[in-house]
Amino acid sequence: MTPTTPTAPTAHAANRGVTDAPLLAAAGLHKSYGATPALAGADFEIRGGEIVAVMGPSGSGKSTLLHCLAGIVSPEAGTVHYQGQELTALSDARRSALRRSDFGFVFQFGQLVPELTCLENVALPLRLAGTRRREAEARAAEWLQRLEVADVAAKRPGEVSGGQGQRVAIARALAPRPRVVFADEPTGALDSLNGERAMQLLTAAARDTGAAVVLVTHEVRVAAYSDREVVVRDGRATTSAVAL
């Protein structure tokens, strides 16, 4: 295990003159799968409305960091605080509830339920959080419109193109108006043009709704949509100089 690196973000916050407390913060995260360590003392912070790119080579622990931040995976050591609340101390049920109400997710592929129509897919997290079906579907339709895929509403994921499917996934992540969107290689399966468009729509929508975005990617052009980047190397996260 590598020792924890001193946290850089505090310095940046001072530099930027950002005074508000971080929305989501992790410190000293350790997590290993079997004998392979995925995280070895990683730190992370994100403020409300901020878009942070998490970069690093394959297998560096980017996705594991995202899973820990979102409370999907429990770290072996270290803490995750969301709005001052210790995430790792919450029960599985409470964390699930938090993910339903406050978090949104976009993955690289295979995230849409193949049996549901695109509209139903977007409405799904709203319904899981307790919204009535009619209202959920109305809001889902708005979001499909906003992401320029209103025409695929009645189709099943198997019948739409990769770019359309990914936009549906973005609509689904944003529809419940989450405070944080976790995007794990959201353009990984798309060509440049579709990837660019998806990123433009995702970041624009996130800025509109004030959602923070944790953007895991290995593509610099995708990371360029962020406000700042964090590089994960050998399971440790280092924040590069703030650029404004």
Place this chain on the structure above:
Amino acid sequence: MTAAGGALDHRQTAAPGGGPPTDAPGPGDRLRGWARDLSLGARFALTGREAIVRTVLSALGVGLGVAMLLLGTTVPGLVADRSQRSAARDLTYFGATLKPGPDTMLVGEGDTSWHGEDVYGKLLKPEGSAVKVVAGLTAYPAPGTMYVSPALRRVLASPQGSLLRDRLPYRIVGTIADDGLLGPSELAYYAGDGALHLSGAESNQDLYRTNSIGGHYVDSGMNPVLVLLSVVAFVVLLLPIAVFVATAARFGGERRDRRLAALRLIGADISGTHRTAAGEALVGGALGVLAGFFFFQVGRAVIGGIEIAGLSVFPRDVTPGLGMAGLIALAVPACSIVVTALALRGVTIEPLGVVRRSAPVRRRLWWRLLPPLLGVAMLLPSLLGGLGDGNSLLLPTGMILLLVGVAALLPWVIERVVARLGAGPVPIQLGSRRLQLSGGTAARAVAGITVAVAGAIGIQTLFAGVTADFTKQSGLDTQRVQALLTHDVTGAQQLDELTGRLRAVDGVLGVTARVTAMAVEPGAPGSSPSNWNQVQLVVGDCAALESVARVGGCRPGGVYTVGVPVGTTLDLADPNGDGPPPKPRLWKVPAGAPQTALSGSASTVVSNAPTVLATPQALSVDRLVLPYAQLQLRLAQNDPDALERARNAAVSVDPTMAVTTVSSSVTLHSFDALRRGLIVGATATMVLIGLSLALGTIEQLRERRRLLAVLVAFGTRRSTLALSVLWQTLVPILLGLGLALGFGVGLGAVLLRITRAPVGFDWTSVMQLVGTGLAVALLATLISMPALWRLMRADGLRTE
């Protein structure tokens, strides 16, 4: 990846030998191509952890099915073996009265029971030196000694066996060999009894002279209704297994399709990929057959040690016919290939992925109606003409078609119903949408259970309907009488001794004894005695007479008549027997004897012939010829040994006297065995199918692990997913059971009509069967829950 790379190599090396691709391939090339595709598929089935797990699952499923099929094919042989063994030890003599000779032997029936288990027993007294030795023995036991079966030896040696030791006071000198026993756990003994003797030449059912040792067995000729029941039971048990084997061959279908798509990418044509798929299925099927034979061998070894529903069998008797075993070994892998080919029909495998028909072809109804309609048509001759010989093959075929019809109609019904679902809470929406997209898979999963339940309902209905024919009402009030002893008595002294000893037994609360005998009313002089009127005599104390007729104000010395005028003179010595006519023993019905009537419940005990009822003070038992005693015992309810002690008391008077328990109905033995067999078989079938359901669900969940992980990331509750899985199983099961109910009741009605029994249903049992099906399905879902829990961890998201 390894396999795909291998395939590429394969094709590259094969190309030069195969000549330029534009040339029409020769027959040899084609054969080689086929072999190549098949072996490639076989390699797929065995390369990689996932593939091996899937192949093992298929092999296990098919193996269990094959073992059941093999077991099924042994049943006819098993029955034949039992009959043969039974014949080999049969001592019954049919024919003219025998005189003692060098080859004759006296046989006393020593059958008894031990805490509900039958004990086969014979008391023997060879009368000469040339008596053939019965199967299982090397010599006859000397007086006072006995040969016992291994199971009986164990019982006698156990501490609990002391009462039985008292009843069988013979010294054990040897063991009955297996060929003299019906099963390994049969309780049996042969005892030498020097005291046996026949007073006259007359044999009776408990003591007879014989010279026919084994082989004289007369087949009772199985009742045609029993034959029908056996056929139905066979069909009902084995058909779901066949359905099960077909579905087991399809485990892991979706992943296989993706692999085949990779094959298309490197240049395989469609028929080539189909052959590769066939090769893959063949491995599962072939391994399944091997596993099946293995399971069967193991099961056979185990089977000797267990006894199900009172049946035990010798392992070496459980032998499938060579032909049937061969047929299974060939047909099962072939079946798995056919199933795979059918499954691939609806799938277009393109080089860059699998295209399922996004809007599946609407299922058509008309051809699905063909099997059941054809089935009914085949049952019609039997329906109209009853059970005959000409329609013996039509009947089972018709039934099979009718039951297969359930499986054929189910996908259509599911599709129709499920198309309307989808509203409602999230779990129901998820489950319903999944069913809409892949209703066929769901239908296949539950088809086996549906067929099993439909068949079981049909057969249950038939059983319930014909039970009336096979059950004799004993006419006894089981509250008042718990045990019965019926036996010939030598006279009043023996009867009193018997009654006295039974009354003295601890736990016997009361004994009523009556004796019946026949007398004749002598006709005009010179007329043939065979034309004389027969009169039934019943002798017993007032309490005993009370139990068969209305005898108000009965007192010792009283006489009552039913259909016999007072003053009639009766001859108590029946002149109708063998040999010279006996001296008449005349008795006159006293003048004051009131007329009365037999009470209804007595009908099975006392015949409806003209009857005279008398107390012993009016007519002594000693004056009767061949008096036949019936003693009714009332036992202490909470003392199970009371019955055993009563048996010992009876045997102490005469070793052939057996006390039997009483139930309100007496069921025919073979009928009972059949019903037991059906219960055992139906249970095994249901459990097997439940297992396959669970495996199928787990497999399906495994294929969706990534999606499950994504849904968990979204904060989906476990209960939501569990409920959707439940709904996904519940809907097809409920529809299937509904269909099964309809078809089962229909089949039952048809079968009842064929046996000319009144059509009626035992709804409690029918609902029990439906409930069992439902329970099995729910249990299968429950079994798959730990897998769901495990798969809902975030590991599914890790695909980097």
Place this chain on the structure above:
Amino acid sequence: MTIGHTLLGLLESGPRHGYDLKRAFDERFGHDRPLHYGQVYATMARLLKNGLVEVEGIEAGEGPDRKRYAITDAGVTDVEQWLAQPERPEPYLQSALYTKVVVALLTGRSAQDILDTQRSEHLRLMRELTRRKAGGDLPDQLICDHALFHLEADMRWLELTAARIDQLAEELTR
């Protein structure tokens, strides 16, 4: 200024003669363009004038330059500043960046820091271009994309170099 900084960096490991410097330079960086003696002489004269190097001694003999140069404290500071300063992201940057990385490795400084700093600088420009793209019309977007793709290529090189930095250090010190 790159040659001057490079020569300064080479001097950091110990005083050298002019021709030694030329040989060392050629060996590490001058694969296709070896330095002329005149270039070395002129550069050293300028460094001397700025007080970044000093003459430690002059050997007797013939030849253009027999002076032994040593780096001054001011010279070390100058190298430090040069290394810490990210290059302006532009095409064909790698020769300058590569030089910096090698110098850092030779002088025992952190090459990783140089690369990280450069990464941030690149990303800053890329963010700016991305933002401009979002607000611009199609010609603007296409122009921005051209630059973005070039910068992305640089970034790939940065990542690759970062991943192989230990290997490079090993080869240089061999």
